[in-house]
Amino acid sequence: MGMRLQVDGIKGVVVEILEWDPRLDTSVPFMDTEHRQMYEIYSELARAVTARASQSVLYQLLFKLTTHAEQHFRNEAQQMVISGYPGHDAHVARHQVLLKEVADLTFQYGDNAIDLSARVLDYLRCWLSDHITTADREFATWIKASEV
Numbered sequence: 001m002g003m004r005l006q007v008d009g010i011k012g013v014v015v016e017i018l019e020w021d022p023r024l025d026t027s028v029p030f031m032d033t034e035h036r037q038m039y040e041i042y043s044e045l046a047r048a049v050t051a052r053a054s055q056s057v058l059y060q061l062l063f064k065l066t067t068h069a070e071q072h073f074r075n076e077a078q079q080m081v082i083s084g085y086p087g088h089d090a091h092v093a094r095h096q097v098l099l100k101e102v103a104d105l106t107f108q109y110g111d112n113a114i115d116l117s118a119r120v121l122d123y124l125r126c127w128l129s130d131h132i133t134t135a136d137r138e139f140a141t142w143i144k145a146s147e148v
């Protein structure tokens, strides 16, 4: 669905411009809005990586991406508490797995912005669509049921 881009000198890493796919819609407005924003920031970083943007631009975009993810995770968790979602703990644990992975990658590759960005993008590419179509969709079904 996206466009694959080659990053010189980094083997085994896929950097891709991710286009929004309607199959990712959950029909919960705040989730869809924030997921779309996540895809936009993701693609912004992917373009910057392939254009070999400066370290400061890359670190800024990485920061924007992780900050957005953390805020989005907090918003979802808050709605889970409000709606009494029984899957809260398991869902939050899945968010933690992503944040832990980004922290580990930062520890490993933090001194090289291109390398770090490419690896974060590669990991997030599968994590995002997988998470949205499974865990987030399950929660969305719960919210919608509790609204009626």
Ligand SMILES: [Fe+2]
Binding pocket: 031, 035, 072, 076, 132, 136
């Ligand atoms: Fe989400």
Ligand SMILES: [Fe+2]
Binding pocket: 076, 091, 095, 131, 135, 136
């Ligand atoms: Fe989530």
